[in-house]
Structure formats: structure tokens, C-alpha cells
Amino acid sequence: METVIEQLTDFDDEKMSSYNHSELQSHLAFLLKLSYRTQYSILTELDFDFASGKTRPDLAILPKRKADWLADEIVVQDIPLTTIEILSPEQSLNSLTDRIYKKHFPAGVKSVWLVVPTVQTVSILLPDRRQVNFAEGVVADPVTGIQLKLSEIFEG
Template sequence: METSGLTTPELEEEKISSYNHAELQSHLAFLLRLSYRHQYSILTELDFEFAAGKTRPDLCILPKRQADWLSDEIVAHDAPLTTIEILSPEQSLNSLIERIYTKHFPAGVKTVWIVSPALQIITIFLPDRQRINFTEGVVTDPATGIQVNLAEVFEG
């Protein structure tokens, strides 16, 4: 499965989901679409091919784009504005952080959110290695201005 301590790109993207992971992904997609569907495209599990390799964030936020139902795009090449990763039970936080700094930010992603279900925290990572932690109140993305109420994200 692993070669020389490095995970192959295909295996890196195999994530083990869980009920809480799926619930949070649904909550975030719903809340973001509800408030920002006219301004942004909010997509789940879209594959991207960046110069540094493939990646599949849990959610991504792109400039608004009309779907072409007759022609599909299997792998996207344009960087989203924001990617959102929900920490899975079997996922290493360090490997996730490494991926965002080696793949997402070099490709032009402006912000990456990491959602920690167990701690009920959202951390927004910026390309300059700054982080903003949200433990209550309104999460505000400095690059897009997108806001979401943390209590609604983690609503039971």
C-alpha cells in the first residue's frame, strides 16, 4: 500500500467516512448553498488535478458557474477559492495540513477550512501559514467573506 513511506496519490484520497463526517458535510453544504448559491458554486467531493497532484476536498467553493448537464468534467483543474476538509476518524491531522500546504495553496486556493468534529472547531488556514480558530460564534472567511454560524454547523 505504501511505497518508501509515501502514500500514492490514489490512496491518499481514499478517505474513511463516518456518520459525523457525513452529517457535517451535509450541514456545511446546505448552509453554504442556502446563503451563497447565487454568488458561489458549493460542491462536494470534486476531484482536482493540481501541479502537485490530485486531491479531493470534502467541499469546495468556486466562483459561480452554471452546470452544463450535457457535458461533464471528471477532474477539475482550476483552483477553488476555498476548500473544506472535515477531519475523519482515521485521518491524520498532520497529513491533512501537509496536503493543504503542498497541493491546495500552491495551486492558488485562497483559504482552507479544517473542521474538527470531536472538538467542534473550524480552523481557517491561510497561505502565509496563519490560522484562525473558531470555537463559537460566526466563522468568517477572510478571502471570500463567507460567514456561517458555528452552532448551526454542529447542530445535532
Template sequence: METTLDYPVPDEVQDEKMSSYNHAELQSHLAFLLRLSYRHQYSILTELDFSFASGKTRPDLCIIPKRKANWLTDEIIVEEVPITTIEILSPEQSLNSLTDRIYKKHFPAGVKSVWLVVPTVQTISVLLPDQQQLNFSAGTVLDPVTGIELELSEVFEG
């Protein structure tokens, strides 16, 4: 069954096939773990369309300062810049295309840190605008911008 959307989806988002079981599983784990520990400090959002001066994008997750939802009005495309975005490499994406998007769209817009999650090797790299990378393959992932800490073993829990 094909669904049609009542709002425009950015071409660069529409053309990318990003869905897979592992991708969805990781996105769920991250959203749950982040919300469980940081829901009073941050809003944790999934698959939100952003329109930055640097271009339109839809990160897998994003972290913004805590804000209440207004159930009477909604935003289809958000212009507020997240503090952190999280991108999960999918089987049909190249690492270069994903890092290109991060460095050409996310950081120029003012995003302070980006988590790059690579499922096949169970790693998370926290990328910073100055091209510094903090790579985690075991232990605790620590984002120096937000202070968020997550156990890698819980993120990749089977």
C-alpha cells in the same frame, strides 16, 4: 455490493478511508448552509477531484465562483482552482497528513483559504497561505477571503 468506477481515482484519494457518519453529517450541513446563503455568489461542490500542478486531491467541499452546470458535458477531474476548500478531519486521518496535504497541494495550486473542520472538538480553523490561522470554537466563522460567515452552532447542530 462493490462498485467499479469507469474513471481513474487518484491513488492518494483511493487509499484514504474518509467516510463516517459524523463526517457525512458535517459535509451535508456545510453544503446546505453554504448553498442556502451563498448560492448566487458561489458554486458549492462536494467530493470533486482536482488535478493541480502540486498534485491530485479531493477536498470534502470546495467553493468556486458561481458557474452554471452544463448537463451535456461533464468534467471528471477539474483543473480550475477553487477559491476555498473545506477538509473535515475523519477518524482514520491524522491531523498532520491533512495539514500536509493542505500546505503541499491546496495552497501551492492557488487556493486562497482552507477550512479545517475538527468534529471531535467542534472547531473550524480557516487557514491562509501565509500560515495565518483563524480558529473558531464558538460564534461566527468568518472567512476573510470570501466573506462567508456561518454560525458554528448551525454547522455542528445535532
């Protein structure tokens, strides 16, 4: 049986954070909770153990689920509908998209938001390799129906 420490070291491919990354992650979580908390569970930095591999997306959007404060989960088996990945300064775009296509989509994740802070864009990736890119206007997820103004996501 793996210990919690051994389980957590399996997430080695995860990136380091930064101020802007953390600010953006917190801001996205706030905006999503503000508008969609009754429909979805919006979770940050949660460890998932998919059949395709272990991963820790910046945010995960799951069907609404009630927290059980007496029984916690260190590594979650549920599959999110959508994950959100924010490119960090020390992370390559290739390594991030590789993780998305090798771990998230094979597990059953339906859409992944790829957020690139330096150019203030969001791309929604889909399992069939289609993507929808947003450099202005409203970011609209075709899977969840979630919509956020890009200007609000990157509000300073």
C-alpha cells in the same frame, strides 16, 4: 492516456468517511448553498488535478459557474477559492494539514477550512501560514466573506 479508473486511484491519500463526517459535510453544503448559492458554486467530493497534485476536498467553493449538463468533467482543473476539509476518525491532523500545504495552497487555493468534529472547531488556514480559529461565535472567512454560525455548523 489515463483511464478514469487510473485517474481515480491517484487520490489514494484521501480519507475514509464516517457517519458524523458525512452528516457534517452534508450540513455544511446545505448551509453554504442556502446563503451563498448565487455568489459561489458549492461542490462536494470533487476531484481536482492541481499542478501540485491530485486531491479531493470534502467541499470546494468556486466562483459561480453554471453546470453544463451535456458535458461533464471527471477531474476538474479549475482552482477553488476555498476548500473545506473535515478531519475523519481514521485520519491524522498532520496528514491533512500536510496535504493542504503541499497541494491546495501551491495550486492557488486562497483559504482552507479545517473542521474538527470531535472538538467542534473550525480553523481557517491561509497560504501565508496564518490561521484563524473558531470555537464559538461566527466563522468568518477573510477571503470569500462567507460567514456561518459555528453553532449552526455543528447543530445536532
